[in-house]
Amino acid sequence: MERLLVLVRHGQSEWNLKNLFTGWKDPDLTEQGVAEAKSAGEQLKDMKLEFDLAYTSVLQRAQKTLGLILEELGQQDLETIRDQALNERDYGDITGMNKDEAREKFGEEQVHIWRRSYDVPPPGGESLKMTSERVLPYYRAEILPQVLSGKRTIVAAHGNSLRSLIMDLEKLTPEQILKRELGTGTPIIYRLDEDGNVLSVEDLAG
């Protein structure tokens, strides 16, 4: 039996383009983001992949990315479950701030710690560790059992919610995961064994 799990970060959003901390804010995709999502769909179609179930966050950039991918695959009516557990990490008080302006105001090092340390949250927001603490229980309770039952599953979510999942799937250390940058609209294809361990991983970013 095939146990297929595809993860994809949303295409470029308006706030990615403006270089703003986004978190739980809900900007739309840019034109480039739409193109990235369509091209992710084409890549999956070329690989002859099809899905039985989809998951996404409650944020439109992830939902629209998923919708465009499914349209390319001719699967726009696929059962889709939307859950806040898959949302981007909450950036708290710095949400909406320009990332370069934040570096000027708080210093390069502090901003790097907020963005890429494992367990230091930005003020009023979530660290990657805190993000994992909501993503992983949801993955284990809701998504994994479906994958293990043979439902080919796609998850369209966000840089940091997916990082916490990838860290767990690939058994990475905090240092390893924090160096991993996920491309917008780039699918990562996992095949799992019957216990949910990764048998193979293919990152279409190459």
Ligand SMILES: O=C(O)[C@@H](CO)OP(=O)(O)O
């Ligand atoms: O702004 C955000 O919400 C995220 C993802 O774009 O940014 P970062 O790269 O700092 O994790």
